[in-house]
Amino acid sequence: MLALVDGNNFYCSCERVFQPRLKNRPVVVLSNNDGCAIARSDEAKALGIKMGTPWFKIRHLEEEAGLVAMSANFALYGDMSDRMMTLAAGLGHMQEVYSIDESFIDLSGIPGDLVRRARIIRRRIHQWIGIPTCIGIGPTKTLAKLANAIAKSAERKPGSYPAHHAQICHLGACSREELGQLLQATEVGDVWGVGPRIGAQLRAQGVHTALDLQRMNPAAAKAGWSVMLEKTVRELNGVPCIEFEDEPPAKQQIACTRSFGHPITELQDLQEAITEFACRAAEKLRRQNSHTVHIMAFIRTSPFREKDPQYSHSASIPLPSPTSDSAHITQAASAILKHIYRPGFKYAKAGVMLMDLQPATRRQLTLDLDAEMPENRVRLMQAMDEVNQRFGRGTLHLASAGTTGRHRAWAMKQERLSSGFTTDWTGLAVTF
Amino acid sequence: MLLVYCYFIQYLDIMPQLSTPQPLPPGPFLVNAFTASVQAGFPSPAEDHQVERIDLMHQLIKHPQATFMLRVSGQSMRDAGILDGSVVLVDKAIKPESGHIVIAVVDGDFTCKTLQTSPNSFRLVSANPDFADIVPTEGQTIEVWGVVVASIVQHGK
Numbered sequence: 001m002l003a004l005v006d007g008n009n010f011y012c013s014c015e016r017v018f019q020p021r022l023k024n025r026p027v028v029v030l031s032n033n034d035g036c037a038i039a040r041s042d043e044a045k046a047l048g049i050k051m052g053t054p055w056f057k058i059r060h061l062e063e064e065a066g067l068v069a070m071s072a073n074f075a076l077y078g079d080m081s082d083r084m085m086t087l088a089a090g091l092g093h094m095q096e097v098y099s100i101d102e103s104f105i106d107l108s109g110i111p112g113d114l115v116r117r118a119r120i121i122r123r124r125i126h127q128w129i130g131i132p133t134c135i136g137i138g139p140t141k142t143l144a145k146l147a148n149a150i151a152k153s154a155e156r157k158p159g160s161y162p163a164h165h166a167q168i169c170h171l172g173a174c175s176r177e178e179l180g181q182l183l184q185a186t187e188v189g190d191v192w193g194v195g196p197r198i199g200a201q202l203r204a205q206g207v208h209t210a211l212d213l214q215r216m217n218p219a220a221a222k223a224g225w226s227v228m229l230e231k232t233v234r235e236l237n238g239v240p241c242i243e244f245e246d247e248p249p250a251k252q253q254i255a256c257t258r259s260f261g262h263p264i265t266e267l268q269d270l271q272e273a274i275t276e277f278a279c280r281a282a283e284k285l286r287r288q289n290s291h292t293v294h295i296m297a298f299i300r301t302s303p304f305r306e307k308d309p310q311y312s313h314s315a316s317i318p319l320p321s322p323t324s325d326s327a328h329i330t331q332a333a334s335a336i337l338k339h340i341y342r343p344g345f346k347y348a349k350a351g352v353m354l355m356d357l358q359p360a361t362r363r364q365l366t367l368d369l370d371a372e373m374p375e376n377r378v379r380l381m382q383a384m385d386e387v388n389q390r391f392g393r394g395t396l397h398l399a400s401a402g403t404t405g406r407h408r409a410w411a412m413k414q415e416r417l418s419s420g421f422t423t424d425w426t427g428l429a430v431t432f
Numbered sequence: 433m434l435l436v437y438c439y440f441i442q443y444l445d446i447m448p449q450l451s452t453p454q455p456l457p458p459g460p461f462l463v464n465a466f467t468a469s470v471q472a473g474f475p476s477p478a479e480d481h482q483v484e485r486i487d488l489m490h491q492l493i494k495h496p497q498a499t500f501m502l503r504v505s506g507q508s509m510r511d512a513g514i515l516d517g518s519v520v521l522v523d524k525a526i527k528p529e530s531g532h533i534v535i536a537v538v539d540g541d542f543t544c545k546t547l548q549t550s551p552n553s554f555r556l557v558s559a560n561p562d563f564a565d566i567v568p569t570e571g572q573t574i575e576v577w578g579v580v581v582a583s584i585v586q587h588g589k
Contacts, residue, residue: 018500020577021540083497128498128525130577421500428503428519431535431542 001107001137001172002244003118004144005088005125007081008132008152010101011039014080015070017130018421018429026067030055033259033413034071042156071414079422083129091121091135094246104141106244118168138171141242142235145192146210147171150182161185183211183236193232198225210236250288250357256281257351261413263302267341270299270350271334272402277352278333279398282326283388285354286381289361291322292354295329297336302348311347313340322358325377326384329354330398492582498525500578502535502542509533509544512559514583520544522578533580538566544580 007013011029016022026043030036036054037044047065049058061067081100089095094106107114118135125133134155136148147169155166161182171179189199191210205224207213214236222230231241256277264270274297285292298314315336323329333352387396394401419427493499504518512533514520522535530549535542536556545556545566554574556566568574 020537020542020575023540086497124525128495130524425519428501429542430505431502431520431544432504432506432508 001110001114001139002141002144003091003105003107003114004098004136004141004148005084005091005103005105005121006134006136006148006152007084007101008134009039009041010081010131011070011072011077012041012044013131014077015073015418016041017080018076019418022068026061026065027070028058028067029070029072030416031072033261034069034415035259037069038072045156069416071417073418073420075420075423076418080129080131084125084131084133087125087128088121088133090124091118094244096245104144104244106246107137115168115170115173118170122168135168136171137169137173139238140235140240141244142192142232143171143238146183146186146190146236149190150186180211183214184209186210188213191232191236193228198229201225250290250359251284252357253353253355254281254284254288254292254357255351255353256284257298257349257353258412259349260347261411263305263346263348265343265346267338267343269402270337270341270347271400273350274333274337274352275330275398275401277350278330279326279401281352281354282324282329282381283385285324285329285357286385289359290357291324291360292319292329292357293322294318294354294356295332295336296353296355297333297340297351298353299337299340299347299350301345305346305348308346309344311342311345313342315340316353316355322360324360325381326398330400334400492521493523494581495523495525498578499523499581502544504544504583508558508560508563509546510560512546513585514544514559514580515585517585519584520580521582521584523581524578526579526581528576528579535577535580536566537575537577539572542577547576 012022012027015027015029022041024043025041026047026049027041028037028044028049029039031038034055036052037049037058038051040049040051044067047058047061047067049061049067055069058067059069062069077100084101085095085097085103088103088105092105092107092110096104096106098104110117114137118137122133122135125131134148134151136144136146136151138144138147150161150165150171151167151169154161154163154169161169165182171182174182186209187199188194188202188207188209189196191213194202194213202208202213207216213233216233218230218233221233234241258273258277260273264273278295278297294316296314296316298312300312301308301310303310317332317336319328319332329352337350384396388394419429421427421429489496500522501519502522504514504520505516507516509515514533520535526532528534528547530547532547533544534547534556535544536547537543538556543556543566545558548555548557554568556574558565566574
């Protein structure tokens with residue numbers, strides 16, 4: 001059996017732990033640059049706010065319905081996630097952290113009543129860190145994910161599913177008949193791995209519910225759609241096809257892209273932004289112990305500012321030899337930037353992408369001996385990462401990233417940012 | 433490989449349980465990592481007594497996942513040694529009991545007070561005669577957020 005432990009409205013819940021005033025009020029968390037809603041409290045959902053709604057479209061609800069909007073505070077969410085994951089891991093032997101607020105737990109060999117055990121862990125997470133969760137249990141990842149969705153809906157929308165499935169739902173313990181009823185009550189598009197596009201195609205073929213999909217011939221799913229959908233069908237029938245990954249697979253691509261707080265025009269400012277993005281990406285690259293051999297960078301104006309002249313360009317270059325050195329990666333990204341930059345445009349977004357990643361252990365012979373990463377460069381990068389980890393991001397950075405004291409034209413807009421309640425000594429919540 | 437071999441031989445002298453010579457396996461082999469570096473010559477007399485330095489976090493925090501820090505504003509807990517500007521360590525895993533200093537949520541704000549409960553009363557008591565106790569009014573709910581396990585006052589800024 002597998003369990004999926006998922007934090008309810010996770011970002012909103014994190015904000016509420018340290019701002020009790022937000023309890024029972026509609027709350028949304030906004031994406032970078034305060035662009036659109038990426039998390040909604042139940043009360044905000046009840047106001048009809050959809051995932052991804054731009055802030056300017058719901059801003060009026062501040063006055064009208066007491067809506068509270070927060071800028072995403074990823075330092076806080078990251079720390080709360082870490083605490084939650086540690087407690088969730090107590091449910092079983094192995095854990096796969098699937099996203100910031102979800103983890104799969106392998107329950108094989110766990111004796112006794114799994115629902116009771118899940119209830120204890122759920123209560124503990126709620127009491128210890130203040131985050132409400134739902135737990136779904138099933139024989140496959142797809143069924144565990146579905147059980148989790150049922151547990152959530154049964155709690156939030158009474159009547160959508162039988163009430164005893166609220167908060168914790170164990171599909172592996174349901175009778176065949178009951179499982180059939182639950183699958184029947186689930187729209188096919190809500191099944192993990194189906195998505196809106198395939199969902200529409202399936203409905204057009206008369207496959208409307210999760211039950212219809214479960215009864216589909218796996219061979220037909222493969223022939224008509226893909227191997228992925230075939231796996232989904234098998235998983236719905238209790239046959240595990242998606243592997244449990246207790247170690248996250250190394251990423252094949254690493255990107256760092258960002259919209260700017262204000263449009264910028266100068267090459268100098270873009271240079272700073274690109275340097276910062278390249279360094280962030282290089283840091284991630286080193287963390288997963290990989291090298292890159294291909295770098296892409298892009299800049300573009302805002303498609304939403306229709307009256308402004310539009311420009312968008314990207315380019316990529318291969319590197320002479322694999323590297324994870326911030327300086328080399330930045331150099332390459334800057335070279336691309338100089339090549340694609342045109343004056344006279346208001347740039348809104350830029351990014352750096354590292355491609356063609358390979359393990360740092362793999363060595364490639366190169367004719368250009370200077371380009372190899374000598375041992376002291378490796379140690380320099382390690383030292384830089386350690387200093388930044390210990391004293392905060394940006395303590396040590398390349399000079400071309402600009403100085404933090406100077407106003408950074410490209411800095412992110414975060415007007416509604418809560419403080420680092422668990423990460424900043426000067427930003428603790430106040431008690432009276 | 434040679435380096436490992438040398439260290440191994442040196443350790444034979446100072447580790448009694450290894451004083452009988454052990455044959456080394458041919459080819460690469462694993463040795464346990466030693467916590468102290470070993471130098472040729474006399475071993476340091478402190479070596480046998482080496483322990484971990486006191487870790488304040490470890491001493492003060494029993495449930496790391498459940499422990500949060502809050503900054504105190506005001507003097508309502510002065511006589512309990514919790515001063516304006518103190519940082520309190522709050523453990524949410526501990527079940528609050530009468531007599532605990534707790535963080536409670538009253539009308540959307542955090543407040544630090546001593547919890548006093550009996551079967552038919554609930555009271556948040558301040559540690560300063562200038563501050564009145566808090567008793568929930570009809571229909572008001574007061575949530576106990578966590579239990580204060582330590583407070584930190586920094587001196588001489």
